Amino acid sequence: DTAVSQTPKYLVTQMGNDKSIKCEQNLGHDTMYWYKQDSKKFLKIMFSYNNKELIINETVPNRFSPKSPDKAHLNLHINSLELGDSAVYFCASSQLGTGGDEQFFGPGTRLTVL
Amino acid sequence: QQPVQSPQAVILREGEDAVINCSSSKALYSVHWYRQKHGEAPVFLMILLKGGEQKGHEKISASFNEKKQQSSLYLTASQLSYSGTYFCGTVVGDDKIIFGKGTRLHILP
Numbered sequence: 001d002t003a004v005s006q007t008p009k010y011l012v013t014q015m016g017n018d019k020s021i022k023c024e025q026n027l028g029h030d031t032m033y034w035y036k037q038d039s040k041k042f043l044k045i046m047f048s049y050n051n052k053e054l055i056i057n058e059t060v061p062n063r064f065s066p067k068s069p070d071k072a073h074l075n076l077h078i079n080s081l082e083l084g085d086s087a088v089y090f091c092a093s094s095q096l097g098t099g100g101d102e103q104f105f106g107p108g109t110r111l112t113v114l
Numbered sequence: 115q116q117p118v119q120s121p122q123a124v125i126l127r128e129g130e131d132a133v134i135n136c137s138s139s140k141a142l143y144s145v146h147w148y149r150q151k152h153g154e155a156p157v158f159l160m161i162l163l164k165g166g167e168q169k170g171h172e173k174i175s176a177s178f179n180e181k182k183q184q185s186s187l188y189l190t191a192s193q194l195s196y197s198g199t200y201f202c203g204t205v206v207g208d209d210k211i212i213f214g215k216g217t218r219l220h221i222l223p
Contacts, residue, residue, distance in 0.1 A: 099205030
């Protein structure tokens with residue numbers, strides 16, 4: 001069984017389009033995250049949700065909107081895509097979300113904006 | 115605020131040892147270590163909480179010096195499977211992990 005899954009795995013789109021990435025975890029965790037890993041492999045947190053409530057919002061452009069319909073799902077919608085949005089986006093989850101807890105990462109979604 | 119990792123890259127022969135360092139300019143609540151292989155997701159190795167503890171995981175161990183705001187990851191008798199990029203992540207009390215730029219480790223047979 002996959003612990004943290006993301007769809008799609010690859011996403012290629014034109015500038016200006018809107019796209020969504022979906023994430024699901026079956027670990028029963030309360031906290032979920034979105035990370036962005038750029039071409040230089042820098043891994044940066046974007047958002048975290050605890051039991052459907054937004055906890056961390058890291059100075060991300062408001063073109064990015066996370067949505068958590070329930071604590072097992074955290075989706076990421078991106079409006080008006082720009083070239084600089086090209087990156088690998090990782091979803092992750094942890095039980096506590098207090099910084100003292102291991103995080104389980106999904107396989108990643110490679111977004112390419114042309 | 116981003117922790118500084120050193121070295122940036124290491125090339126070892128199988129069986130050799132390596133040390134990866136991570137330092138922060140801020141007081142730390144915890145330090146996380148993750149390994150990422152090419153094209154894959156980061157995988158958790160260990161967490162060290164403030165208190166200066168040392169942890170071990172097979173032949174991989176780590177220390178955390180709270181006063182110096184530093185952590186080190188020790189890889190003993192490295193195996194080919196240890197190749198990848200190692201990230202330290204620091205938590206300063208606001209519950210989010212800030213990752214360093216990573217240390218690329220390549221093990222030669």
